[in-house]
Amino acid sequence: MSTGREIPAAAAAATAAASSSPPWIELPADVTANILQRIGAEEMMSSAQKVCTTWWKVCKDPALYRVIDFSSTKQIDFEAIYSASCRRAVDRIQGQLTDFTIQYFGSDNLMEYIADRSPNLKRLKLGTCFMISGTCAARIVAKLGQLQELHLTIRTAVSSAELRAIGNVCPTLKSFSCNGFK
Known part of the structure; x- marks a missing residue:
């Protein structure tokens, strides 16, 4: 059985809850x-x-944003959205990016963009990024003078010449891995 007093109390509690942050x-x-x-x-x-x-x-x-990790499996279906979001994150960090991971998306153009704006990058991991060429990987590594770790996983073939180029232009590299289908 309801009394008339319960309704105003409940209304007051709801109003208080709605107004509090x-x-x-x-x-x-x-x-x-x-x-x-x-x-x-x-x-x-x-x-x-x-x-x-x-x-x-x-x-x-x-x-x-010093560490950016875009390695969610859902990115494979939304390449354009994640590429734009990745660019915004890199812009937001204002050159202080130190660790960057992407998986299932990316392009040579995106990697050039990131390399041009990330002079302090120390770790780069590209996982299952089929649209990023070995030529681009060698070219961007040359821009990343502080790079200490480079990991290229589940990739299409990276030529021995590209691997040599990566080794030659990156004297601070301490850890490197490259594996793929071939």
Whole structure:
């Protein structure tokens, strides 16, 4: 049995809940940044920055994008979207990118774009990126003077001349792997 007093109390509680801000908005900015950094650049670019104004502001911090990992299997179906998102992430970091991984998408043009804007890149991993040529890999490595790790996985053939070129232009390389179908 309902009394007249319960309805106003419930309405007041609903109004209070609607007017209060979500608890994550009250977190300190460094804690929010730590949480967002754990979900990675892909999720920050595609969804986290759309949650609220606070998260949007935190997601604009270039420090959150020093490591970019776009290796989700869903990217294979959305090459254009992920290439554009990848470019935005690289632009956002303002030259401070140190670790970059992509998988299932990419092109020579995208890699040139990244290499031109990432002078501090130390680790590069290209996984199942069939549209990135061995010639391009050798050419971009020459632009990445601080590169220490290069991993090319499940690739079409990279010629021995391209492998030699990579070795010759990258004196700081400490770790290199290349495997493929052939």
